[in-house]
Amino acid sequence: MTRAEIRAAISLAAIYMFRMLGLFLILPVFSIYARDLPDATPALIGLAISAYGLTQAIFQIPFGIWSDRFGRKPLIVIGLLMFTAGSVMAAVTDSIYGIVAGRALQGAGAVAGVVMALAADLTQEEHRTKAMALIGISIGISFAFSMVAGPVLAGWIGVKGIFWAVAGLALLGIVVLYTAVPTPRLLRFHRDTEAQPARFASVLANPELVRLDVGIFALHAILTATFVALPLILRDQLHMDMPEHWKIYLPVFVLSMVSMVPFVIVAEKKRQMKPVFLAFILLTAAVDAGLAGLVPTTFGIGVLLYLFFTGFNLLEATLPSMVSKVAPPDLKGTAMGVYSTTQFLGAFVGGAGGGWIQGHYGIPAVFLFCAAMALLWLAVAFGMEKPRHLSSLMVNLGEISASAATDLSARLRGVPGIADAVVVPDDGVVYLKIERERLDRSLLESVLNEAARA
Structure with a gap:
């Protein structure tokens, strides 16, 4: 990976982690804290803990689609500001209903998919898996840290203090976005990181x-x-x-x-x-x-x-x-x-x-x-x-006609170690499923080089 790619991956992982900390830190402490709130019931406490899940599920794919149209960074800023507003709402209220609303607003700032898309914009196809793995690690770190730090922070600053702290982390994420994350020269749709609503039926089938x-x-x-x-x-x-x-x-x-x-x-x-x-x-x-x-x-x-x-x-x-x-x-x-x-x-x-x-x-x-x-x-x-035991591999091929793409897909499937191959002419990208131990890399390179010269 280039230095720019490493910087992009680390800074985007940090933004992702700031947001996930905001969702996870209250998990080990909220059911105790909320029992003393007016009108709190076990059902409302459970809803307050999990309300973010419903709004996250509703908005995460639309956020990704909107980012293709309006830009990645503006959508990330909007999402982080919504997350900040939800955190502040939960911090200032003494009502269980207010916290339910705040947690729902936190989840509505569903920028996870947009962060992944921006990471794809800023990395070459052959290095993208590494960037995504780094972001994935940040999620695991956030969860583990939250389980241990949540009770400690609740003892120091209270649950309200945790909500204020995660609001600050979301704003810090905006600072990181504009000071550390490069701006991509070109926004592209990435089939490996973004959803295609028209193809949901294929996945669900x-x-x-x-x-x-x-x-x-x-x-x-x-x-x-x-x-x-x-x-x-x-x-x-x-x-x-x-x-x-x-x-x-x-x-x-x-x-x-x-x-x-x-x-x-x-x-x-x-x-x-x-x-x-x-x-x-x-x-x-x-x-x-x-x-x-x-x-x-x-x-x-x-x-x-x-x-x-x-x-x-x-x-x-x-x-x-x-x-x-x-x-x-x-x-x-x-x-x-x-x-x-x-x-x-x-x-x-x-x-x-x-x-x-x-x-x-x-x-x-x-x-x-x-x-x-x-x-x-x-x-x-x-x-x-x-x-x-397959791995994904992407190759940026460049301009190719639809008929040549169909022919190349068939030829690639004949290479030992390639389980499946799809060439998307509109993107100029080859998507492969490979068995690394069996892959004939020299033959693969030969087929791709021949296609690039055609």
């Missing part, structure tokens, strides 16, 4: 992609519902003050991140993705069932949370990788757009549904709901095909 969409919906519903109930157990049954909750979360997260690595290696290197994937869905169901029936002790909760986050981290990491492997090469952006939409809908359903269940049936029922959701996911995933 693919049963393997639908299984993965169900999976991310269930995973984030389980996560959000869990954190409607879990902080209450730590405070009310383990008698841990909120600022002390990090003492549970920190070791659990560190151990879970280390523990998942061998299983990722087995899944990827040993070609055992399906059995590992199914086993960790089952583990998630078993942990939630354990949380429902456990008489809480610090050790018992710690062990179950360690198992929960080991499973969550592995599944969260493998799901988008599997979408990338399964999606047709020219529909990766569309498949990821649908996937992200279902992810945020899952967060909304988990928070709202978990709060309602807690209010009517108690905390153990929330965990039983999560276990049932995991078992339903397991049933859907059980019929999945064994994932092929």
Whole structure:
């Protein structure tokens, strides 16, 4: 990657991280804080935690479409200002309804897809995967940091202070956008990062992609519902003050991140993705069932949370990788757009549904709901095909006619190690699905060079 590409990737990852911190920091603390608000009920508390998911799901694809027309940076600024306004609204109100509205406004500033599109504008095709991976890492860091720092910050500055802090982070993101992120010379539509609404039917007709969409919906519903109930157990049954909750979360997260690595290696290197994937869905169901029936002790909760986050981290990491492997090469952006939409809908359903269940049936029922959701996911995933270990590759070919593009696609599919090839003449880009170990790179270069000279 060039220095400009590295700078763009790092600065865009920072902007993404600032925003995700704003969504995640209250997750481990809000259900405790909100119980003292006027008119608060478990259902409204769950809705306040997850309201951002509904508006994020509604607006993320439109934001991407609008950015193609009006520019990436202006749309990112609008989204971050909306996020700031939602954070301020939540900070100044003493009403649970005001916080629900503030969280919904936070989510409506749905700039995630626009940030990805801007990263694509600023990176060459052969380096784009690295930039996207850096942004993906920033999401994981945001979540892990929020679980540990949220309770500590709530003890220092209060939950209102957290809302003020994340408003400041959103404004800092605008500063980073205009001081550190280069301005692209040309805006282009990128099929690998942006959704094509006209092709949604193709994605939704693919049963393997639908299984993965169900999976991310269930995973984030389980996560959000869990954190409607879990902080209450730590405070009310383990008698841990909120600022002390990090003492549970920190070791659990560190151990879970280390523990998942061998299983990722087995899944990827040993070609055992399906059995590992199914086993960790089952583990998630078993942990939630354990949380429902456990008489809480610090050790018992710690062990179950360690198992929960080991499973969550592995599944969260493998799901988008599997979408990338399964999606047709020219529909990766569309498949990821649908996937992200279902992810945020899952967060909304988990928070709202978990709060309602807690209010009517108690905390153990929330965990039983999560276990049932995991078992339903397991049933859907059980019929999945064994994932092929494919990678995406893009090549900027330049101008090519439609007839030559069709001929080139057929020739590329005949190259050993190429599972699928799509040449888009309007973009002048070749989208490939490859098996890296089998790929005949010299033959691939020969075919592409011949096409470029034609």
